[in-house]
Amino acid sequence: MSASAVYILDMKGKVLICRNYRGDIDMSVIDKFMPMIMDMEDEGQLSPIVQHGDIAFIYIKYNNLYLVASSKKNANVALVFSFLHKCVQIFLEYFKELEEESIRDNFVLIYELLDEVMDFGFPQTTDSKILQEYITQEGHKMEIAPRPPMAVTNAVSWRSEGLKYRKNEVFLDVIESVNLLVSANGNVLRSEIVGAIKMRVYLSGMPELRLGLNDKVLFESTGKGGKSKSVDLEDTKFHQCVRLSRFENDRTISFVPPDGEFELMSYRLNTHVKPLIWVESVIERHAHSRVEYMIKAKSQFKRRSTANNVEIVIPVPPDADSPKFKTTVGSCKYAPEMNAVLWTIKSFPGGKEYLMRAHFGLPSVENEDQEGRPPISIKFEIPYFTVSGIQVRYLKIIEKSGYQALPWVRYITQNGDYQLRTS
Structure with a gap:
């Protein structure tokens, strides 16, 4: 990777924190960074990498800060970006918010972390759980414990030695989000599953x-x-603990897991998804005085499944007033701050159809129908169900002491960006 230095700047380009890792560049070169960014902004040509002579600035923006890595070498840019994002994640885990004030309040801690996460321009331990074992909010624990945790010197850097539990358990959640966009005439324009x-x-x-x-x-x-x-x-992506060579050879997902909570893998399926909850709307405007909505919601999944906490968000004109609702199930409320009606159904079994009517007054001054009405969006969660049909066939736990462990598996399907356009 070979990053020469890492800087944290405020929005004006003032250096709040910097760490020189290789000593091969003049640290004051960062003064050139902000003018170059401003020139690019003026020309409308922003780029995540800025070149000044033989030095490249690779940066990300977070809140009111710039995190910048400078490099003289032909660096692996993807790795540098990944490292900067990881630094943000570590700082957030340590002091909850990352902004100018939290940088000033924690600069000693940040320098200690920067010393641990990179050495001579190469990333080292970036797992916050392991870092927290020997770098604490109160300050460095190294004086008390001269030896760093085994995980830092170990091949398995994401897990500490000597963990003990009275009850050995593993909880595995398969969570799929459905992204869907349906046109006003009922055609599915975009559908994918992100798991x-x-x-x-x-x-x-x-x-x-x-x-x-x-x-x-x-x-x-x-x-x-x-x-x-x-x-x-x-698009399968794995946590660093998964043995990729093993997966490539025989598709076995084999790993020594981190302790506690983590995401083992993510995947995507670019597949035609039948809309799980279908909504039809009939909107009647009565010349300048009132508007009526008739909304029909239908669950298009098997009867043995049930969608929980369904929320159908129906956009209404910004000048609507005097709302009246009638529904066969659930409850309705007008949310003026969203210019929408929220129809909430706590439990929506498969193969059911429900109706809702809404009536609004409209001030007579409002001009006729606006162009481009916003789409209806839907939120939901269906437990014990996956759209893709993915199944955990087995989860084997092998440990030299031979204890018995309990694996628990859950499946959940929920909405992602789920929208149905209205005519």
């Missing part, structure tokens, strides 16, 4: 976990599955 496998691990020792999914590539390569449904995962 994540999140874990909470409370296991003693150094266990190895093996996770088996109904992965299409695995089924095809091994001839398994028969008539079992398999899923073709795209």
Whole structure:
């Protein structure tokens, strides 16, 4: 990667914190950064990398701060960006908010962290759980414990040695978000599933976990599955604990997990999704005086599943007043700050259809129908259900002491960016 130095600047380009890692550049070169950014802003040509002579500035903006890495070498830019974002994450875990004031309040701590996360321009330990074992809010613990935690010198840098639990448990959540955009005439314009496998691990020792999914590539390569449904995962991203070479060889997801909560993997499926909750709207305007909405919501998933906490957000004109509602189920309320009606249904079983009518007065001065009415958006959560059909076939827990551990698996489907346009 070879970053020569890392800086944190305020919005005017003033250096709040800087750390010189390689000593191969003049640190005052950062004075050139802000004028170059302002010139690019004036020309409307902002770029995340700025070049000054033989020095590249690679930067990200967060709140009212710039985090900038400078490099003289031919750096791996993707890794530099990843490192800067990781620094933001670490600072947030330490002092909850990252802004100019929190930088000034915690500058000693930040220098200690910058010394640990990078050495001679190369990233080192960036796992905040491990860092928190020996760099605390009160200051460095190194004087008391001269040896850093094993995880820092260990091949498994994301997990500490010697963890003990009375009850060994693993909780695994498969969470899928559905992104959907439907046109006014009912055509699906965009649909995709974005999934994540999140874990909470409370296991003693150094266990190895093996996770088996109904992965299409695995089924095809091994001839398994028969008539079992398999899923073709795209854009798979793994936590650093997963042995990638093992996955590439035989599609086994094998890993020594971090302690506590983490995201094991994420994936995407660019697939045609039948809208899980379908909403039709009929809007009648009566010349300058009132507007009526008839909304029909239909659940298009199997009867044995139920959507919880469904919220249908129906946009209304900004000058609407005197709301009246009538609904077969749930409750309605007018949210003037959103210019919308919120129809909330606590429990929406599959294969059901519900109706809602809303009536508003409109001041007579308002001009006729506005162009481009905002779409209806829907929020929901369906437990014990995945749209993709992904399944955890097994979760094996192997630990040398041979204890028995309980794995718990949950499936949840929820809305992502889920919108239906109205005519």
